[in-house]
Amino acid sequence: MDATRPPAAAATTATAVAGKLVVVGGGIAGVTCAEQLAVNFPSEEILLITASPVIKAVTNFKQVSKILEEFDVEEQPSATLEKRFPNITIVESAVKELKSEERCVLTEDGGRHAYKKLCLCAGAKPKLICEGNPYVLGIRDTDSAQQFQKRLTNAKRIVVVGNGGIALELVYEVEGCEIIWVIKDKAIGNTFFDSGAAEFLTSKLRSGKPEAKLVQKRTRYTTEGTGKKAHKKAIADNTGSALGPDWHEGLALKGTREGSRDVHIETLCEVQQISLQEELRATGKKPLPFPGAKCADADAWPVYVELTNGKIYGCDFIISATGVLPNTEPFLRGNKFALGEDGGLRVDERMRTSLPDVYAAGDICTASWPPSPVWQQMRLWTQARQMGWYAAKCIAAGILGDPIDMDFSFELFAHVTKFFNYKVVLLGxxxxxxxxxxxxxxxxxxxxxxxxxxxxxxxxxxxxxxxxxxxxxxxxxxxxxxxxxxxxxxxxxxxxxxxxxxxxx
The missing domain is CATH 3.30.390 (Enolase-like; domain 1)
Structure with a gap:
C-alpha cells in the first residue's frame, strides 16, 4: 500500500515452509479465525493456542443489514470446537515467547509450535488505575466478572471508575449498593454518546423504568467551538477472553443494602489517590458521606478514594473500567514489530503485521490502512469477529496466491449493543x-x-x-x-x- 502500511515480507507458499497454521487467542477474533481457516483448509491441521480452558464462540449470528450484525457470545469448553472442526487442535497454555526468526511459538507448558502462517488474536488487558491493589478490580473477562459478583454480595458501597461500555452496564445492573461513579468527562458514555443521549440514558438510571411520553421533540442545530496453571496465570495476568454482549446475564449483581440502586456521578475528575483506612487517618483528611445522606459517613471503610476535585469517599472496593491495552507483551521481546500509537500491532489492509507470515486481528492490532471516511477502529466484539474472519481469508489468499479485496464490513462502522436495557445502534x-x-x-x-x-x-x-x-x-x-x-x-x-x-x- 502506501507509507502507512507496515513493511510486510514477501509471502511464503504453503509447500515451502514446515509448520502449521497457528492462531493465538481463544476470544472471538481467534476462534473466528481458526474456524474460517478450518473451513478453507479441511486437510490442514489448525492449531489454536489459548490460555483459558474455555473459548468464546459466536452463536445465533444474524446479518441485520449489509454491514450491521447481531450475535451472541457463548463460552464453550475447548473440546466443543475440536468436535465441530476435527482439523482444529487446541493447546491450552499461555504463550511464553514468539521466536519469529525461527518461525515458532513457545508456550508456558514447554511446547514449541512451528508455524507457516501465524495469526495473533491475544486481545487486550484492562488498563487498571492501580496495579496490584487488592481493592482494585478490573472487569475484562468472565473470571473477573464472577469475582466481582462474589465481592459485591458483601458490599454496601463501591466506586466505579470509567465511562465505557462495561461501566455503563455495570452501574445500571447493580442493585442493593451505593455507587460512586467517577468519570473524567462531562457526561456518561462519552465513548458512545453526546450529552443529549447521555441525559436520555441518565433519566433511565434515575427512574429505573422507561417513561414513555407522547410528546415528540425534534431539534436541529450546528456545532460551535469544541467540537489450571495456564488458566490461573491468565486470571492473574487479566488476559482472558474479552466479555461479549450481555456479559452480566446470569450474574446476580446485588449488594447488601435494601432497594434497587443509588448512584452518584462525579464528573470531570479522576482518581488521585487510593488509601487504606489507617493511611487516610494519618493524613487527617475527612471523607464525605454519600451525597444525599443526612448524616456524616460513620462507617469505617476498608479503602478510600481521593478524587482530583478534592472529594474523598470510602467504599468496600473499586472497579477500574478505564479501557484496555493491546496484549502485545508476550510477543514483543526479540521481535521487531511495528506498533501503533495505542501500542497495538500495526496491520495493513491484508491484516499483515511487519513480520513475515505473522498476521493479527482483534483488540491486539491497530488498523494502519487509510480507512473509509465513515469507518474507525474500536475495540469491540463486533470488530473482533469481523477482523478474525477477514484475517483468515487473507491468510488463505496468501497461501493460495489469490487476490483479495478489502472486506465490505470495513466500509462503514456499524455496531449494535444494549445499554440500560435500550437497543443502541451506532453507525459511521x-x-x-x-x-x-x-x-x-x-x-x-x-x-x-x-x-x-x-x-x-x-x-x-x-x-x-x-x-x-x-x-x-x-x-x-x-x-x-x-x-x-x-x-x-x-x-x-x-x-x-x-x-x-x-x-x-
Whole structure:
C-alpha cells in the first residue's frame, strides 16, 4: 500500500515452509479465525493456542443489514470446537515467547509450535488505575466478572471508575449498593454518546423504568467551538477472553443494602489517590458521606478514594473500567514489530503485521490502512469477529496466491449493543469523530422511548446514533453508504409522521 502500511515480507507458499497454521487467542477474533481457516483448509491441521480452558464462540449470528450484525457470545469448553472442526487442535497454555526468526511459538507448558502462517488474536488487558491493589478490580473477562459478583454480595458501597461500555452496564445492573461513579468527562458514555443521549440514558438510571411520553421533540442545530496453571496465570495476568454482549446475564449483581440502586456521578475528575483506612487517618483528611445522606459517613471503610476535585469517599472496593491495552507483551521481546500509537500491532489492509507470515486481528492490532471516511477502529466484539474472519481469508489468499479485496464490513462502522436495557445502534461517525465543526446534527427524542441523532456533512448522512426500537438502522446505513444529498429533505428526515423507508425507496 502506501507509507502507512507496515513493511510486510514477501509471502511464503504453503509447500515451502514446515509448520502449521497457528492462531493465538481463544476470544472471538481467534476462534473466528481458526474456524474460517478450518473451513478453507479441511486437510490442514489448525492449531489454536489459548490460555483459558474455555473459548468464546459466536452463536445465533444474524446479518441485520449489509454491514450491521447481531450475535451472541457463548463460552464453550475447548473440546466443543475440536468436535465441530476435527482439523482444529487446541493447546491450552499461555504463550511464553514468539521466536519469529525461527518461525515458532513457545508456550508456558514447554511446547514449541512451528508455524507457516501465524495469526495473533491475544486481545487486550484492562488498563487498571492501580496495579496490584487488592481493592482494585478490573472487569475484562468472565473470571473477573464472577469475582466481582462474589465481592459485591458483601458490599454496601463501591466506586466505579470509567465511562465505557462495561461501566455503563455495570452501574445500571447493580442493585442493593451505593455507587460512586467517577468519570473524567462531562457526561456518561462519552465513548458512545453526546450529552443529549447521555441525559436520555441518565433519566433511565434515575427512574429505573422507561417513561414513555407522547410528546415528540425534534431539534436541529450546528456545532460551535469544541467540537489450571495456564488458566490461573491468565486470571492473574487479566488476559482472558474479552466479555461479549450481555456479559452480566446470569450474574446476580446485588449488594447488601435494601432497594434497587443509588448512584452518584462525579464528573470531570479522576482518581488521585487510593488509601487504606489507617493511611487516610494519618493524613487527617475527612471523607464525605454519600451525597444525599443526612448524616456524616460513620462507617469505617476498608479503602478510600481521593478524587482530583478534592472529594474523598470510602467504599468496600473499586472497579477500574478505564479501557484496555493491546496484549502485545508476550510477543514483543526479540521481535521487531511495528506498533501503533495505542501500542497495538500495526496491520495493513491484508491484516499483515511487519513480520513475515505473522498476521493479527482483534483488540491486539491497530488498523494502519487509510480507512473509509465513515469507518474507525474500536475495540469491540463486533470488530473482533469481523477482523478474525477477514484475517483468515487473507491468510488463505496468501497461501493460495489469490487476490483479495478489502472486506465490505470495513466500509462503514456499524455496531449494535444494549445499554440500560435500550437497543443502541451506532453507525459511521456517530459522534462526529474527526469532523470538527464542519457538520450538522438532527435530533429526535421521546423521553423513555427513543433517541435518534443524525450526523450530516455537506447535506450527506455520515453517522447516526439510534437508541430504542427505531427501525431506522437499515435505512440510515444505506443513506450513509450511498451518500445521497439529503439537503432538500431538511428536518423531514426525522419527522416521526413520515415513514422514511418509503421516502427513500
Amino acid at each position: 461517525k456517530y459522534n462526529a469523530q474527526g469532523l470538527g465543526t464542519d457538520h450538522e446534527l438532527l435530533l429526535r427524542c421521546t423521553q423513555g422511548l427513543e433517541y435518534v441523532k443524525a450526523v450530516l456533512q455537506n447535506g450527506r448522512l455520515v453517522g447516526a446514533v439510534l437508541i430504542g426500537e427505531t427501525d431506522l438502522e437499515e435505512t440510515f446505513e444505506n443513506l450513509i453508504l450511498n451518500q445521497m444529498d439529503l439537503s432538500p429533505y431538511g428536518e423531514d428526515l426525522l419527522d416521526p409522521n413520515i415513514d422514511i423507508e418509503d421516502y427513500f425507496d
